[in-house]
Amino acid sequence: xxxxxxxxxxxxxxxxxxxxxxxxxxxxxxxxxxxxxxxxxxxxxxxxxxxxxxxxxxxxxxxxxxxxxxxxxxxxxxxxxxxxxxxxxxxxxxxxxxxxxxxxxxxxxxxxxxxxxxxxxxxxxxxxxxxxxxxxxxxxxxxxxxxxxxxxxxxxxxxxxxxxxxxxxxxxxxxxxxxxxxxxxxxxxxx
Amino acid sequence: xxxxxxxxxxxxxxxxxxxxxxxxxxxxxxxxxxxxxxxxxxxxxxxxxxxxxxxxxxxxxxxxxxxxxxxxxxxxxxxxxxxxxxxxxxxxxxxxxxxxxxxxxxxxxxxxxxxxxxxxxxxxxxxxxxxxxxxxx
Numbered sequence: 584x585x586x587x588x589x590x591x592x593x594x595x596x597x598x599x600x601x602x603x604x605x606x607x608x609x610x611x612x613x614x615x616x617x618x619x620x621x622x623x624x625x626x627x628x629x630x631x632x633x634x635x636x637x638x639x640x641x642x643x644x645x646x647x648x649x650x651x652x653x654x655x656x657x658x659x660x661x662x663x664x665x666x667x668x669x670x671x672x673x674x675x676x677x678x679x680x681x682x683x684x685x686x687x688x689x690x691x692x693x694x695x696x697x698x699x700x701x702x703x704x705x706x707x708x709x710x711x712x713x714x715x716x717x718x719x720x721x722x723x724x725x726x727x728x729x730x731x732x733x734x735x736x737x738x739x740x741x742x743x744x745x746x747x748x749x750x751x752x753x754x755x756x757x758x759x760x761x762x763x764x765x766x767x768x769x770x771x772x773x774x
Numbered sequence: 775x776x777x778x779x780x781x782x783x784x785x786x787x788x789x790x791x792x793x794x795x796x797x798x799x800x801x802x803x804x805x806x807x808x809x810x811x812x813x814x815x816x817x818x819x820x821x822x823x824x825x826x827x828x829x830x831x832x833x834x835x836x837x838x839x840x841x842x843x844x845x846x847x848x849x850x851x852x853x854x855x856x857x858x859x860x861x862x863x864x865x866x867x868x869x870x871x872x873x874x875x876x877x878x879x880x881x882x883x884x885x886x887x888x889x890x891x892x893x894x895x896x897x898x899x900x901x902x903x904x905x906x907x908x909x910x911x
Contacts, residue, residue: 607875610875611877614877617877618877618878621878705875706875706876706877707876707877708878708879708889708890709878710878711888711890
């Protein structure tokens with residue numbers, strides 16, 4: 584599937600099959616979750632990152648079903664196609680953004696998503712405690728969502744943020760790496 | 775500076791105790807409030823400090839007061855704003871919304887606001903304002 588075809592499907596599904604909610608509601612809800620985690624873990628931002636990733640993972644496991652049903656997309660032929668589908672269809676229908684897919688490694692197993700806009704991070708200014716700017720990945724839930732969703736379609740990936748405009752970086756970049764394809768395992772005791 | 779300009783901007787929360795001459799404007803807010811029937815936030819000129827400086831006021835529905843001091847060397851009772859203050863207040867209110875919507879912001883009205891982004895934005899609004907002009911968005 585080409586990039587333009589993915590973009591067309593994303594646009595079409597977004598317009599016709601997606602229930603919309605108010606953006607501030609999403610932004611403020613997510614913000615209060617992150618802020619509460621920071622309080623609960625008393626500023627242990629590493630742990631907050633981990634929790635956000637875990638929450639995202641559990642969302643991804645479920646969200647993929649909804650995604651496949653709404654978009655009617657079939658199996659991707661390769662990881663490059665997966666990347667385009669994530670950006671142009673996945674992010675498009677759930678957040679109405681299309682992060683740029685770039686920085687491929689030569690083995691086609693690693694790419695970056697560059698977020699020009701990030702609805703989760705609107706209004707956000709990280710705590711000025713000298714640590715949050717270096718330790719907290721505010722939108723880390725997105726990494727977990729990708730990891731969980733891709734695991735359900737036989738791809739084990741690592742996803743992590745490499746930079747974030749909230750930290751003062753020029754761009755917000757997520758690095759996604761394909762670790763392995765998960766072989767369909769036969770159900771136990773069924774041979 | 776030859777033209778009227780903003781020399782000071784203050785945001786005052788409901789519970790704040792403000793230890794300066796701005797206290798005088800707070801009385802104007804409360805004395806005019808019963809007469810405000812149209813739900814308008816704009817309180818216009820509150821108080822002329824002297825020939826060169828006038829204070830303008832704005833009150834949000836949550837009770838946050840915004841006071842802007844306009845300095846105008848031309849004189850004339852300090853009324854040199856020429857109606858451009860509304861734009862400033864709207865810009866300041868937008869900046870304030872951005873501040874309170876930050877999930878890490880603790881709305882403690884008894885302490886000064888420390889957000890760097892907000893303070894930079896307020897400074898920008900003050901410095902780019904010109905009399906009669908709509909404030910930059």
